[in-house]
Amino acid sequence: MKKGTLKQILLLTDGCSNKGEDPSAVAALAFEQGISVNVIGILDDDQTEHPQGLEEVEQIALSGGGISQLVYTKALSQTVQMVTKQAMTQTLQGFVNAELKQILGPEQTMEDLAPDKRGEIMEVVEDMGETCDLEVVVLVDTSASMRDKLLTVKEALIDLSISLNARIGRNRFCIFSFPGRRKDIQKVLDWSPRLDNISSVFPKLSSGGVTPTGPALREAMYQFSKKSLLRSLHKDDASNIEEA
Amino acid sequence: MMHQTSKKLNLVPNTIIRGKWHNHVYTIRRKLGSGAIGSVYLCTINQKYAALKISDKSTSMMMEVNVLKSLNKVQGVCLGPSLMDVDDWIAPDGQAYTFYVMEYVRGYSLQQFLSRNGREWVGVLMLQLLHDLKKLHEAGWIFGDLKEENLLVTIDTPSRVRWIDVGGTTQMGRAIKEYSEFYDRGYWEMGSRKAEPSYDLFALAMVFISLYYPKQFAKDKHPQRLLVKKLQDITTLRPYRPALQKALLGEYQTAGEMEQEISSIISRMRPRHTSRQKTSGPAAAAFVPEVAGLAVVSAMYYLFSLLLP
Ligand SMILES: Nc1ncnc2c1ncn2[C@@H]1O[C@H](COP(=O)(O)OP(=O)(O)OP(=O)(O)O)[C@@H](O)[C@H]1O
Numbered sequence A: 001m002k003k004g005t006l007k008q009i010l011l012l013t014d015g016c017s018n019k020g021e022d023p024s025a026v027a028a029l030a031f032e033q034g035i036s037v038n039v040i041g042i043l044d045d046d047q048t049e050h051p052q053g054l055e056e057v058e059q060i061a062l063s064g065g066g067i068s069q070l071v072y073t074k075a076l077s078q079t080v081q082m083v084t085k086q087a088m089t090q091t092l093q094g095f096v097n098a099e100l101k102q103i104l105g106p107e108q109t110m111e112d113l114a115p116d117k118r119g120e121i122m123e124v125v126e127d128m129g130e131t132c133d134l135e136v137v138v139l140v141d142t143s144a145s146m147r148d149k150l151l152t153v154k155e156a157l158i159d160l161s162i163s164l165n166a167r168i169g170r171n172r173f174c175i176f177s178f179p180g181r182r183k184d185i186q187k188v189l190d191w192s193p194r195l196d197n198i199s200s201v202f203p204k205l206s207s208g209g210v211t212p213t214g215p216a217l218r219e220a221m222y223q224f225s226k227k228s229l230l231r232s233l234h235k236d237d238a239s240n241i242e243e244a
Numbered sequence B: 001m002m003h004q005t006s007k008k009l010n011l012v013p014n015t016i017i018r019g020k021w022h023n024h025v026y027t028i029r030r031k032l033g034s035g036a037i038g039s040v041y042l043c044t045i046n047q048k049y050a051a052l053k054i055s056d057k058s059t060s061m062m063m064e065v066n067v068l069k070s071l072n073k074v075q076g077v078c079l080g081p082s083l084m085d086v087d088d089w090i091a092p093d094g095q096a097y098t099f100y101v102m103e104y105v106r107g108y109s110l111q112q113f114l115s116r117n118g119r120e121w122v123g124v125l126m127l128q129l130l131h132d133l134k135k136l137h138e139a140g141w142i143f144g145d146l147k148e149e150n151l152l153v154t155i156d157t158p159s160r161v162r163w164i165d166v167g168g169t170t171q172m173g174r175a176i177k178e179y180s181e182f183y184d185r186g187y188w189e190m191g192s193r194k195a196e197p198s199y200d201l202f203a204l205a206m207v208f209i210s211l212y213y214p215k216q217f218a219k220d221k222h223p224q225r226l227l228v229k230k231l232q233d234i235t236t237l238r239p240y241r242p243a244l245q246k247a248l249l250g251e252y253q254t255a256g257e258m259e260q261e262i263s264s265i266i267s268r269m270r271p272r273h274t275s276r277q278k279t280s281g282p283a284a285a286a287f288v289p290e291v292a293g294l295a296v297v298s299a300m301y302y303l304f305s306l307l308l309p
């Protein structure tokens, strides 16, 4: 198997986008470009499990080929690293499934294989997850309603980098917040291999009540293409793995 | 909630599970527990008990099966429950599930066991865990998600600690697959999440600390200082404190090093123990032969470890 780079957008929000294009449509577009979109919906401690405004969380991740999870701030760190890792596995498995179809014919999926064979394939997927390179654009909703959650978000991101940096593969992260002061998003941290030192740069709240999730996702998507425009010209569009 | 596709499966007693590939037939008896990945049921096959884990998350299940298979290959010790079967089950509604069947470990939680049998057992349990960890590490694996809930002490004698959930077991040198915050040195800002022996030894120390803080506790601004303080406050663990503290601080390179220190601590305090046993009434006295038996067993482990190069 070839070693490649996985690309993810990780969106942390409490929902209720209210400005600009439909975030699910942008997520679908990102997925087309080989970027998976994962969404973490942060609940207030007194919220029930299916609050209004958070339905879009699942929808965005579904369109973006990623994983979504609603979570109370208390469990944020555990969830962020778990979602990121599971999304990697999901993407890699999608890639392996596509290869399998080429070998076994279009009717075959993993589930049609005997458990032993499936186990062997999962071993390959695990190896790839451990060794592949990973690029994550973190997109943090800093609209007024997120006030009490940003400290926990910061800790969860530091924790994410501890988890991912224990892997053999390399990682690169960058962080954006939205809404930005004049633009839809604001750069918090440029591409960097670790997140341990984000304390000083972590965003304060943006004023105003707008939450332009769709436009912010679009900007996030461009962060990859700027950097890897050349490489993506040679991209194998059957998967979102690039040859390294 | 992870994928909204994941359905809550609830199998009632006497449900028959027939495997799609191997055709073995299992009868569900009762639910033993459930977690993030799936549910575990007590079942019977040919009048014998077994534990059956079932889930619609085939990939995660296959990863666990892979670990169990590797652990079962390690000779001379039981690392994790032995694996008996892996198969798919098509439910009456057409939904496909993956299940695996393993040895049913009948046991007490550490907490239950110690309150029944007395704290003299703390050291023995430590030695047993360290012995198994040493074997596991020698085979190239790190347990990862070592915590109280993932350990059982067998009801059948001789009492022995067993691991029941290998979902976090990771190849040495990789990133720990699954962990629980309270037992994770990364959370306490006291080390990385790289799979290496010292990761498990930290978690092992936390297992024993957690026994005395059932509600656990969260970190503050000085996590390391807090942990050392919490350890110092547990009088029952006083004899083991130097070793546990070294484990917390990552000062052991191998489980063997820690095992040796714990054994020498135990051998130094044995006389006092026996005298306390004798004065402590008939109920406790019944366990004296077992304590003695286990002391012999742990001494044997120790001797074997000396014989090995
Ligand atoms: N082999 C076994 N023998 C006896 N009991 C078992 C066995 N395996 C699991 N159990 C019981 O079933 C419970 C749930 O098992 P399991 O460890 O798979 O799930 P979990 O740890 O709760 O969640 P997760 O799937 O997130 O790891 C355990 O806490 C244990 O009590």
Ligand SMILES: [Mg+2]
Pocket: B035, B150, B165, B167
């Ligand atoms: Mg478990």
